[in-house]
Amino acid sequence: MKSFFAILILLLAVIFQTTLVPFLSLRGVIPNLVLVLILFLVIFKSFQETWWLIILAGLFLDLLSGLPLGLISLSLLITAYLIDRFNRSVFSGAKIWLVAALVALGSLFYNLILIGLSRLFILINLSQKVTYSNVFSWDYLITLFLIIAYNLVALLFFYGIKKIFYQKQGARGY
Amino acid sequence: MLKKIFSHSFILSLLIIVGLIFFNSQGWLKIPQDIFFRLTGFGQKISYQIALKTNDLIDFLTSINKFNQKNIQLTKENEELLSQLVQLKEMARENEFLRQQIGLVSGESPQLILANVIGQNLSPFEKCLLINQGAKDGVEEKAVVIMAGNFLIGQVIEVGSSFAKVQLIIDPNSRVNALIQESGVAGLVKSNQGLNLTVDLIPQGETIKEGQTVVTSGLAGIFPSGLLIGQISQVVSIDVQVFQEAKIEPAFDFKKLDKVFVIKN
Numbered sequence: 001m002k003s004f005f006a007i008l009i010l011l012l013a014v015i016f017q018t019t020l021v022p023f024l025s026l027r028g029v030i031p032n033l034v035l036v037l038i039l040f041l042v043i044f045k046s047f048q049e050t051w052w053l054i055i056l057a058g059l060f061l062d063l064l065s066g067l068p069l070g071l072i073s074l075s076l077l078i079t080a081y082l083i084d085r086f087n088r089s090v091f092s093g094a095k096i097w098l099v100a101a102l103v104a105l106g107s108l109f110y111n112l113i114l115i116g117l118s119r120l121f122i123l124i125n126l127s128q129k130v131t132y133s134n135v136f137s138w139d140y141l142i143t144l145f146l147i148i149a150y151n152l153v154a155l156l157f158f159y160g161i162k163k164i165f166y167q168k169q170g171a172r173g174y
Numbered sequence: 175m176l177k178k179i180f181s182h183s184f185i186l187s188l189l190i191i192v193g194l195i196f197f198n199s200q201g202w203l204k205i206p207q208d209i210f211f212r213l214t215g216f217g218q219k220i221s222y223q224i225a226l227k228t229n230d231l232i233d234f235l236t237s238i239n240k241f242n243q244k245n246i247q248l249t250k251e252n253e254e255l256l257s258q259l260v261q262l263k264e265m266a267r268e269n270e271f272l273r274q275q276i277g278l279v280s281g282e283s284p285q286l287i288l289a290n291v292i293g294q295n296l297s298p299f300e301k302c303l304l305i306n307q308g309a310k311d312g313v314e315e316k317a318v319v320i321m322a323g324n325f326l327i328g329q330v331i332e333v334g335s336s337f338a339k340v341q342l343i344i345d346p347n348s349r350v351n352a353l354i355q356e357s358g359v360a361g362l363v364k365s366n367q368g369l370n371l372t373v374d375l376i377p378q379g380e381t382i383k384e385g386q387t388v389v390t391s392g393l394a395g396i397f398p399s400g401l402l403i404g405q406i407s408q409v410v411s412i413d414v415q416v417f418q419e420a421k422i423e424p425a426f427d428f429k430k431l432d433k434v435f436v437i438k439n
Contacts, residue, residue, distance in 0.1 A: 018293035019221035023229045028369045051183040066302035066339045070195035
């Protein structure tokens with residue numbers, strides 16, 4: 001039952017990512033709800049428990065995007081794994097500022113990995129699309145900064161829901 | 175040893191994704207993709223419509239104080255356009271008469287497929303739309319997509335049985351051969367890192383001005399000629415460079431797309 005709800009929430013996040021979230025665009029940047037949700041799950045659970053959700057999330061996003069299939073899934077998977085390793089070895093505890101730091105790091109990794117993998121996909125003839133032509137430009141740095149900031153706002157939203165949900169569970173004596 | 179490798183969740187996940195990439199390259203994921211779109215398409219359409227209406231309402235509320243000024247501006251534009259329309263209708267009539275005189279058959283109007291937008295991807299890395307018409311409705315890959323009024327939107331990049339993905343002209347990978355209507359100067363319209371549109375490769379000697387209209391030129395045979403792209407908002411000309419470029423104000427807001435037309439190939 002829990003797995004069913006997890007998939008449902010993921011599907012909703014993916015649908016909102018392609019329907020509601022584009023209207024929140026700022027300088028061509030939108031928050032990545034699915035990335036933030038996955039990082040949130042990885043930080044509070046573990047990669048071991050959530051790997052199948054990460055594959056599903058990536059697959060859903062890949063199916064709805066115009067990028068080559070597998071690009072988003074791989075980027076999401078590698079990012080989630082790295083953040084899980086960071087969470088276990090470098091950071092520990094679930095304080096909000098630590099979670100925020102991990103999500104910011106995850107957002108940075110995800111975008112860099114996405115660009116790197118897209119170049120690899122071109123090299124092995126899986127795609128002709130270049131995701132970002134000039135990584136070393138002010139435009140890209142500003143875009144990256146906005147992506148991280150926007151994802152942190154999305155994190156506050158998910159963190160708030162978690163706090164409310166667990167407070168209610170605490171009140172019921174669970 | 176192999177059991178240990180496959181029991182590692184990261185490696186197992188990697189193998190699954192690589193497997194899916196391989197299946198997709200062989201075309202074996204078309205049916206699951208269609209099933210996925212059939213299951214989620216309705217929910218996406220409802221969600222997108224709600225988002226569109228909410229966005230319109232917010233725009234309306236935030237621009238109430240500018241209505242009067244906008245009204246005056248639009249009334250003036252309407253009068254100018256009406257005058258132009260009368261002249262163009264007269265020219266069309268003369269054109270048809272001359273065609274008949276020399277026995278030239280006028281071109282057929284293209285067949286259009288009406289589609290609803292059910293989702294968008296407007297990340298910095300790609301700008302594309304999802305529409306609810308696919309191969310069974312006559313949509314083909316590389317078909318051109320326009321909006322009412324002959325505004326160019328983009329090109330179909332992927333087609334399923336009941337859906338299609340459209341790459342917008344503001345996508346970083348989009349390239350459109352264009353013409354500046356008033357001067358006949360050719361150029362190439364591309365997106366600047368997905369942020370805005372520019373028309374590039376304009377020779378230095380050519381005079382281009384703000385407010386001039388940019389349309390498709392029809393070169394390379396990808397996009398039909400005469401589709402409206404936008405108007406020049408700023409000219410960037412540096413003497414030492416071979417070419418000059420100009421920023422384009424698109425003819426409409428890509429975030430507010432609701433219904434589009436796919437030109438049948």
